[in-house]
Amino acid sequence: MVKLRVEFLGGLDVVFNKQRTYDLDIPSSGAFTIKDLLDYLVDKMIDNPKDVEVFIEDGTVRPGIITLINDADWELEGELEYEIEDGDVISFTSTLHGG
Amino acid sequence: MSWKPPSDPVNTKNKPIKVSQLCELCHCRKAILKRPKNLQKICKECFFHVFETEIHNTIVTNNLFYPGERVAVGASGGKDSTVLAHIMKLLNERYNYGIDITLLSVDEGIVGYRDDSLATVKRNQKQYGLPLEIVSFKELYNWTMDEIVATAGIRNSCTYCGVFRRQSLDRGAQKLKIHHVITGHNADDMAETVLMNILRGDVARLEKSTAIITQSSGSPIKRSKPFKYSYQKEIVLYAHYKKLDYFSTECTYAPEAFRGTARELMKNLEAVRPSCIIDIIHSGENLVLKEKEQRFKKLGPGEDPLTVNSGFIDGNRCERCNYLSSNKICKACMLLEGLEKNRAAITLEKDSSVDGAARVMRTLEHLSF
Numbered sequence: 001m002v003k004l005r006v007e008f009l010g011g012l013d014v015v016f017n018k019q020r021t022y023d024l025d026i027p028s029s030g031a032f033t034i035k036d037l038l039d040y041l042v043d044k045m046i047d048n049p050k051d052v053e054v055f056i057e058d059g060t061v062r063p064g065i066i067t068l069i070n071d072a073d074w075e076l077e078g079e080l081e082y083e084i085e086d087g088d089v090i091s092f093t094s095t096l097h098g099g
Numbered sequence: 100m101s102w103k104p105p106s107d108p109v110n111t112k113n114k115p116i117k118v119s120q121l122c123e124l125c126h127c128r129k130a131i132l133k134r135p136k137n138l139q140k141i142c143k144e145c146f147f148h149v150f151e152t153e154i155h156n157t158i159v160t161n162n163l164f165y166p167g168e169r170v171a172v173g174a175s176g177g178k179d180s181t182v183l184a185h186i187m188k189l190l191n192e193r194y195n196y197g198i199d200i201t202l203l204s205v206d207e208g209i210v211g212y213r214d215d216s217l218a219t220v221k222r223n224q225k226q227y228g229l230p231l232e233i234v235s236f237k238e239l240y241n242w243t244m245d246e247i248v249a250t251a252g253i254r255n256s257c258t259y260c261g262v263f264r265r266q267s268l269d270r271g272a273q274k275l276k277i278h279h280v281i282t283g284h285n286a287d288d289m290a291e292t293v294l295m296n297i298l299r300g301d302v303a304r305l306e307k308s309t310a311i312i313t314q315s316s317g318s319p320i321k322r323s324k325p326f327k328y329s330y331q332k333e334i335v336l337y338a339h340y341k342k343l344d345y346f347s348t349e350c351t352y353a354p355e356a357f358r359g360t361a362r363e364l365m366k367n368l369e370a371v372r373p374s375c376i377i378d379i380i381h382s383g384e385n386l387v388l389k390e391k392e393q394r395f396k397k398l399g400p401g402e403d404p405l406t407v408n409s410g411f412i413d414g415n416r417c418e419r420c421n422y423l424s425s426n427k428i429c430k431a432c433m434l435l436e437g438l439e440k441n442r443a444a445i446t447l448e449k450d451s452s453v454d455g456a457a458r459v460m461r462t463l464e465h466l467s468f
């Protein structure tokens with residue numbers, strides 16, 4: 001079981017039921033990585049399959065979306081391989097929406 | 100509409116920081132971002148400092164302002180203009196530019212989009228303590244964007260919107276007797292525009308597209324882009340870390356397809372090579388056309404002088420609205436004329452019982468537009 005918070009900002013909330021923040025308890029045994037989280041979000045939290053491409057491209061977060069792990073750019077934390085710990089905040093912010 | 104800032108996550112576990120995770124500028128705090136410009140890893144405090152200072156340097160080296168100048172920030176409530184308003188107020192106080200800042204917004208009349216984003220601008224006005232002026236398409240042209248789309252279709256919505264917005268900003272500034280409008284266009288926008296102009300072969304526009312200050316001769320209003328060298332990513336992160344209140348819903352009318360494709364291309368390039376945004380701008384700046392005289396080709400046999408030498412004639416005014424225009428009638432008035440014809444046709448169709456032939460005629464009229 002891993003307890004975390006995810007945030008969808010910069011307009012991304014539209015594909016996640018228009019809700020910006022979710023506190024999640026995800027059952028898992030062993031390491032739970034960002035990659036696992038993305039699979040979980042796509043499987044369980046995007047209602048409309050057409051919306052998946054707004055968020056995911058080629059198995060990773062779509063270019064133009066900033067991923068932060070506890071407010072740090074995920075590039076500095078190992079990106080998809082980062083192992084999520086209890087209490088982590090993962091936020092996704094679109095830079096593509098609005099201007 | 101209320102606004103809730105995102106959470107402010109701290110390291111919950113106080114894990115020891117490795118030396119390799121330290122900020123490359125101050126060497127004492129944990130780095131939280133890698134700058135796309137130079138791949139430097141820096142902490143939050145250092146990020147604020149370099150981001151703000153770079154914009155200040157851009158302003159100073161380009162002499163964007165003079166003391167006592169009145170400046171309007173084109174404010175849409177979106178991330179770029181919200182950060183711009185915040186930064187301009189901050190730098191003006193920190194470095195004593197001595198400028199007088201007003202927020203200037205355009206209400207295009209798009210229900211569910213612009214009405215909400217204007218609510219954001221109104222909150223910004225209070226948060227920053229700056230005066231706000233709103234000009235609307237409805238009051239200037241007697242058309243809202245929603246009405247325009249209902250009449251002319253969704254496909255060209257951004258063409259209408261762009262032409263009218265540009266003019267509206269000028270008219271708003273003129274009303275306030277302000278001669279300088281600054282906008283939140285950033286490095287990504289500029290690189291995107293350079294790329295689009297190259298892809299379209301629009302050489303005449305290429306040269307203008309990288310200018311930090313633009314002003315048509317004869318126009319009382321100049322425009323500038325203090326974020327010319329600021330990355331979209333850093334602007335969004337700045338807004339995020341500073342918890343600025345911005346609006347991020349997409350316009351109801353899809354943005355121009357070609358620009359969307361160019362943007363996608365830019366984002367994919369950036370993912371592979373982050374510096375490419377600045378590199379494209381740099382290339383654009385150095386693609387300078389030959390002297391103007393040489394641009395006017397000699398006429399070949401049977402060539403129409405109008406299509407060959409279609410250079411801009413600056414300083415002309417529109418016969419109808421007196422707005423600056425290179426043609427007799429400005430673009431906005433041309434678009435309006437088309438719209439009015441269609442409004443007439445549509446009203447007719449609605450309130451008279453038309454027989455088949457007449458209806459076909461009107462449908463044809465509609466098509467030819």
Ligand code: SF4
Pocket residue numbers: 207244256257258260261350351352353354355
């Ligand atoms: S997307 Fe097009 S129609 Fe919508 S606000 Fe922008 S320019 Fe106007």
Ligand SMILES: [Zn+2]
Pocket residue numbers: 122123124125126127128141142143144145146
């Ligand atoms: Zn630092």
Ligand SMILES: [Zn+2]
Pocket residue numbers: 417418419420421422428429430431432
């Ligand atoms: Zn006109």
